[in-house]
Amino acid sequence: MSPILSIEIPFWGQTIFRSIGGLAAALGPAGLLVYIYLFKLMSFVQSRLGPMEAGPQGSLQLLAEVGKFFQKEDIFPEKADRIVFALAPFVVLMSTFLLVLVVPFGPDAWFVNLDTGIYFALAVSSVSVIGILMAGWASASKYSLLGGLRAAGQLIAYELPLVLAVMGVVIQAGTLNMQDIVLAQAEGEIFGFGGLGNPFILTQFVGFVIFLIAMQAELTQPPFDMPVAESELVTGYMTEYSGIRFLLFFVGEFATAGVFSMIAAVLFLGGWWVPGLDPDSNLFNIIGPAVLLGKMFIVTTLIFWFRFTYPRFREDQLQKIAWKFLIPISLANIVVTGVLKVVF
Numbered sequence: 001m002s003p004i005l006s007i008e009i010p011f012w013g014q015t016i017f018r019s020i021g022g023l024a025a026a027l028g029p030a031g032l033l034v035y036i037y038l039f040k041l042m043s044f045v046q047s048r049l050g051p052m053e054a055g056p057q058g059s060l061q062l063l064a065e066v067g068k069f070f071q072k073e074d075i076f077p078e079k080a081d082r083i084v085f086a087l088a089p090f091v092v093l094m095s096t097f098l099l100v101l102v103v104p105f106g107p108d109a110w111f112v113n114l115d116t117g118i119y120f121a122l123a124v125s126s127v128s129v130i131g132i133l134m135a136g137w138a139s140a141s142k143y144s145l146l147g148g149l150r151a152a153g154q155l156i157a158y159e160l161p162l163v164l165a166v167m168g169v170v171i172q173a174g175t176l177n178m179q180d181i182v183l184a185q186a187e188g189e190i191f192g193f194g195g196l197g198n199p200f201i202l203t204q205f206v207g208f209v210i211f212l213i214a215m216q217a218e219l220t221q222p223p224f225d226m227p228v229a230e231s232e233l234v235t236g237y238m239t240e241y242s243g244i245r246f247l248l249f250f251v252g253e254f255a256t257a258g259v260f261s262m263i264a265a266v267l268f269l270g271g272w273w274v275p276g277l278d279p280d281s282n283l284f285n286i287i288g289p290a291v292l293l294g295k296m297f298i299v300t301t302l303i304f305w306f307r308f309t310y311p312r313f314r315e316d317q318l319q320k321i322a323w324k325f326l327i328p329i330s331l332a333n334i335v336v337t338g339v340l341k342v343v344f
Helices: 011-045 061-071 082-100 117-124 127-138 142-173 178-187 205-218 243-268 283-309 315-343
Strands: none
Touching: 011 061, 011 082, 011 243, 011 283, 061 243, 082 117, 082 127, 082 243, 117 142, 117 178, 117 243, 127 142, 127 243, 142 178, 142 205, 142 243, 142 315, 178 243, 205 243, 205 283, 205 315, 243 283
């Protein structure tokens, strides 16, 4: 081995590299999602061009939007709790950065390889609820408070089917480790045939659909956008925010959409692995991030397709879907998966 390759990076150096990588893994996809889906795809769906002035075909519009928010005044409402009000968007964004830590990008390309990785991911995803409640309460606005309470009720309701949908994958893979879940799909078989592995979307399709619906609700995106209903609450818990803090909420929403889609790709689509190739190959440390990014876009296309297609649910409809349909179906999926796991 060459002297350069044999140099061991100190812990502080690894921490810096991982911090930069984590920022890139969370913020990079967020920017792509905003430009591709919000600026362009939604425009084409609605038979319009979208932003076209900033850069070729509007390619620099995202930078223009970020620059605009940086120039805006950071306003605090007169009766707001300034400390809680200021910290709320950072708490929401922190949840996203904690989520990306357990996502594997290759056989040896990961930030943290936890034995309870998916448990950690589902746990830290709940932190965003605290940030949203902080924003709604600290704004000293009735619109914001109503939006925060709606968001808390919605997120608590849909966390249950989200967790239960993952349980089918955990039972089938026999592990909570995200890396091992990828390997279980790569090395698995379908009725004795292992040429294409066993992507869990084939055997856990019900869980995949439930996960997508619950994820849509966790992101408070249409048709589950009651917490930020413009026609009723202006923008809900974000009503009193401006400038950089409003931008942080906006970035957090799309960054979380990207990271959740990565998690869905790991759980159901094989993550960084490509069917037919050896999962132990070092090639995946190079192409793995690109493969995972491609699968992430498959999932996000479904998410934003639903966002641009369906009208907003009423609050009673929203809760009914979670408690009367998604939770019983996900429980039935767990029972069937457990029985088949024991039998076969």
